[in-house]
Amino acid sequence: MNTNRRPTIIDVAKHAGISKSTVSLVLQNSPSVREETRVLVRKAMAEIGYVYNRAAANMRMSNAGLIGLVINDLRNPFFTEFATSLQMAMAERGYSTVIANTDESPELQDQVVGSMIEHGVSALIICPAYGETRATFDAIARGGIPTMQMLRRVDERLDLFPLIAPDYLTGSRDATRHLIAAGARRIAFVGGLDGRAVTEERKAGYLEVLAQEGLEPIIMTGKASRAFGRNAARQLFADRAGVDAAVCFNDLVALGMLSGCHEVGWRVGTDFLIMGFDDIEEVAQAYPSLSSVRCDIAGIGVQAAMTVVDWLENRNAPPPETRTTVSLSIRQSSGRGSGSLP
Incomplete structure (x- = not known):
């Protein structure tokens, strides 16, 4: 034990x-x-x-033993790993979890949250979709349901809807510094839709480090998908702009860039360096293996579960914002072999 x-x-x-x-x-x-x-x-x-704890047990024997988990994109391994880890941690504490995928639709999110409220969930954990979400969170507030925002912030009322997310800013800083230390000078930031909080946070660390080093930023924002990453690699090769590295918005973009570089004849790890973000399981098994910002998403799932259980059973409301530590998992794609950096 x-x-x-x-x-x-x-x-x-x-x-x-x-x-x-x-x-x-x-x-x-x-x-x-x-x-x-x-x-x-x-x-x-x-x-x-x-x-x-008899009081907690009595609560679980009522309708308070059900936790609503709303995920914006269960097709993304990053969110799947989080949901699995959280559900298992909740089960260990005697809670059942009902999971809904919103497929990045704020309208569907509003529908499933409303249904969960009707079915008497005792708490909600939401990896929110972007868009018009105010009415959804207003309904939650009226119901007085303890609710966590996870991994993304869409509602600024953190006193009502506290946030747990990785330290994206530090992650992008460290990834960019690593590429510079590996010899890169023309570094692109690839992926992520403009204006979204997570994109801006992950991009901000990159921009900060380039400004400190007197290097020119190269921004290629777009859908955080393999297809976008693959097309971005082709575009960078066609432009002949001398770009020699990329900090990717997430690992799906990085995996797409890996394929694109292979298509155009760039040797990843020598001709072109790549840093992913999230460190999903698949990137360590790619060839060449992909370096990535490790967010310990499984650990965040457990932490979120314990935070909500403590909130319910002991009335210990979490702080408005919690940022979890990140590290670098260094592999072949950034030309440094393998290992981890704090």
Whole structure:
């Protein structure tokens, strides 16, 4: 058992060698449980230090055991990994999670959030779509439902809808500095739609470092997809502008650029250096392997789950904004072999 977290009912069940449902019956003082089983469960609780929170349990036995998770794009491995990690962490604490994909549609987001509110979710965790979202968050506020914005900020009322997201600004700074240290001088920023908060944050660190170094920015914003990255590589090659590296908005763009560079004959890691962003699992398996800004998205999923559970059970509202640390996963695409940098 991980000693850095509080024991759960699942840990009690494993320690006692019985089912989770039997442990639950003991905790609820069910008359259907034999006395020797009660003794076994109480002994296991004492040995692993499990403390039964009856108020929290009563809340979960009502409609408060359901968490709504709204994801803007489950096709993107970045968000899929987050959703999986969060759902599993919630399950460990005895909560069920209902998940909806909005496919980047604010209209669909409004619909699924409304449905979740009607079904009595006790909290909402939203990776929001961009667009007209004010009415959606107004409805949540009227319902008094604890709600986290995750990975993206679309509503500025962080006192009502706190944000947890990686430190995108530091990530793009570090990625750009790494490429400069690897010898790049004509570095492009590729991908991400203009005006969106995440794009602007990831672009800001890049611009800051280039300004410090007296280097000229080259911006190619657009859809954060493999197709855009592939076409961007072709365009850079056709322009013959001497671009020798790219900081990509995300790993999908970087994977697309990898394909595009292969098509035009650029050797990634020597002729052209690439840094992705997010460090999804696939980039380590690409060839050449892609360097990326590691956001530890699985860890963020666990952190978000624990934050919401603490909010519900102990009334500890999170701070308005939490930025999680990032690091660089350095691989073949940036010409430095493999490894990680803090």
